[in-house]
Amino acid sequence: MDCTGHNSPPGNHTALVEFILIGFSDVPHIHGFLFGVFLIIYVFILTGNSLIIIITKVDSSLHSPMYFFLRNFSFLEICFVSVTVPRLLTDLCRQYGNISFPACAIQMYFFLILGDTECFILTAMAYDRYVAICNPLLYPVIMNDTVCIQLALVCWTTAIPVHIGFISVVFTSTFCGCNHLNHFFCDAPPVVQLICGDAFMVEVLLYGLAALITSIPSFLILRSYMKIVSAILKLPSAIGRAKAFSTCCSHLMVVTLFFGSAIIVYLRSMTNHLTGMDKFLSLFYTIFIPMLNPIIYCLRNKDVMVALEKFLQKSIVL
Template sequence: MECPGKNSSLGNHTALVEFILIGFSDVPNLQGFLFGVFLIIYVFILMGNSLIIMITKIDPSLQTPMYFFLRNFSFLEICYVSVTVPRLLTDLCRQYGNIALLDCAIQMYFFLILVDTECFILTAMAYDRYVAICNPLLYPVIMNSRLCTQLAAVCWTTAIPMHTLFISVVFSSNFCGCNQLNHFFCDAPPVVQLICGDAFMVEMLTYAVAALGASIPSFLILGSYVKIISSILKLPSATGRAKAFSTCSSHLTVVTLFFASGIIVYMKPKSTYSTGMDKFLSLFYTILVPMFNPIIYSLRNKDVMVALGKFLQKWIVL
């Protein structure tokens, strides 16, 4: 059933109290299959990241700043997927997705905070690699435990005031007419599209928040890697260059996957808005990328693989 436009007469007289998350209801025959797939992915993400947290916490050889930030990142991934996936699984199970405005606001609030927190933690990880490669002799002095704790605290708290303001502005606006979100969770772009009347200021605020939360960290990461690559290319040994590149490859892969899909969704012009494509891209960076992260950080990291082997061997013996 088609929704009336947001400027229609219905939209001018009927205030909304809930949204309907369309999700994957357009493929009813695949509901059970999708439920199974997403449940398996969710369990894998929880187990994979929990395993990384345990290994980096108990193994003496992994008590370094790089693995401190990886531990924060893995915990973040657990929180990140838990904001959207349980709700998605519930909607697939009951085959409808009614969500109250307050619940929608809460979900969007925590999702956006965690998205920006991920951007900031990836930036802190890039800075860690920059110091390790460009200033190796000063690395233990610069990346001391106090600085690492302070950076982590900044990463986890910086987005809170920004998104408190953003959510307040969005949900103090009037929603009317169509209450259907062609999405599987309350993401900012599709919700803003349902604001009545002229939503220009809210749309500009959405772009500004996206720029602050994603574009600035991406430029900082890019700047770090420009200096990292420049330093690596100056190394006289091919073996040394390969080893230096290997310490950055996992992080760079995750950064590319996450930022590419996220920036496309949040920074593209309204004229190119496509709910179907946005839903696919959101599925990519909210579920698939977190699924790949434990694999990327374990299979492409010899230290983690060795620690994982010792951990599994210990539990098998027990």
């Protein structure tokens, strides 16, 4: 069904009061299976990221800027998936996905804020690795507690005023005609596609913000890692080079997965209506990547694994 509102001819339409999330309605016979899979993934994300938060807080050997930002990142991932997954699970149970305008606006607002915050925290983590490897002697001075807290506050608050304005623009526009969103949550591209008449300026605002918020962190991360690689290659010891690379590898994997899938989704939605592939890519960066993050950061980090083992041993004893 073509539900692209701004492609509909203008006329006397009834104003919409809710959207219908199509989600996975084309495969109703596997809703039970999908519910089980997403529920297991959600519980794993909550448990895995909560463990990272706890062990980086209680283990004194992990009281460093790197793990401070990892703790922020893990908390962010819990918030990020909680914006979409509980709603998705509810819709899979009740077999339909109607959502009111206010609920849709709130979901989109927090999804966009937390998505942008993830970009910023990944950038802060790259800067931390840059200082640690390129300026190791000054690292404790540059990345002191005050600086870390200030960086974290900037990451968490920067997107808040930006998206208040964007959400206001989107939801003060007129929606009419078809109210079906070809998605499993209120993401910005499919909602903008349902605006009546000429939505060109709203689309320009959407993709301008998306380009700005992804390109600046991407550039800063790339610049940091170019300097990191240059510094690592100058190290005289092969063991030292391997250790330095290993501390950056987990972060690079997460950056590549998150930015790659998110950019592909938004670039595709600029020229195409959302398809099954777009929903799969959205699932990838909204659910599957947060599931992979605890695995990536734990299995590839010996310090975290040792701290986790000690924590679990103490928990079992208690």
